[in-house]
Amino acid sequence: MLALQGDVREHAAVLTGLGADVRLVRRPEELAAVDGLVIPGGESSVIDKLSRIFGMQEPIRAAIQDGMPVLGTCAGLIMLADRLVDAIDGQESFGGLDVTVRRNAFGRQVESFEARLDVPVLGAEPVHAAFIRGPVIESVGEAASVLAALDDGRVVAVEQGDLLGLSFHPEITGETRFHELFLSRVSRRQ
Ligand code: GLN
Numbered sequence: 097m098l099a100l101q102g103d104v105r106e107h108a109a110v111l112t113g114l115g116a117d118v119r120l121v122r123r124p125e126e127l128a129a130v131d132g133l134v135i136p137g138g139e140s141s142v143i144d145k146l147s148r149i150f151g152m153q154e155p156i157r158a159a160i161q162d163g164m165p166v167l168g169t170c171a172g173l174i175m176l177a178d179r180l181v182d183a184i185d186g187q188e189s190f191g192g193l194d195v196t197v198r199r200n201a202f203g204r205q206v207e208s209f210e211a212r213l214d215v216p217v218l219g220a221e222p223v224h225a226a227f228i229r230g231p232v233i234e235s236v237g238e239a240a241s242v243l244a245a246l247d248d249g250r251v252v253a254v255e256q257g258d259l260l261g262l263s264f265h266p267e268i269t270g271e272t273r274f275h276e277l278f279l280s281r282v283s284r285r286q
């Protein structure tokens with residue numbers, strides 16, 4: 097669990113509830129001790145800055161290259177995108193997902209909304225998703241695949257290998273299936 101900024105506690109609660117051994121990661125040696133990483137929602141430009149201050153950018157990039165399973169939600173998805181639109185000046189991501197992501201694509205905080213999403217990889221029961229100043233996945237390159245889209249076609253969930261990126265927050269609506277999928281990938285690598 098990358099714990100530089102964002103809704104760390106909500107994710108940690110879901111993961112703990114699923115029986116995972118959750119560690120908060122702020123330093124390279126803490127990253128080296130985990131088998132998977134959750135990048136929470138929050139503010140991607142702050143997560144970016146702090147990750148560079150804490151010397152975490154390169155270790156996280158290396159872990160992603162090395163195939164570490166990662167679940168990124170909202171700001172976490174932005175951090176996983178190879179290409180960003182509407183980022184602040186100088187903002188960088190870790191990358192890993194062959195997608196272009198537009199920050200704040202749904203407008204301001206007051207325009208936050210909830211939606212029911214079909215996510216075939218998780219089964220028939222739709223996902224109850226909360227969008228809070230979320231990003232949209234504007235284009236999906238060949239290496240990534242779409243897991244879910246809104247009714248109007250905008251892509252809001254993708255995967256590539258063991259990387260999962262979501263525009264929304266499953267961790268605050270009682271939805272645990274993305275975390276279960278992430279954990280199944282973590283245990284496969286252990
Ligand atoms: N708008 C935030 C960003 O750009 C993301 C919002 C969120 O994580 N809920 O990082």
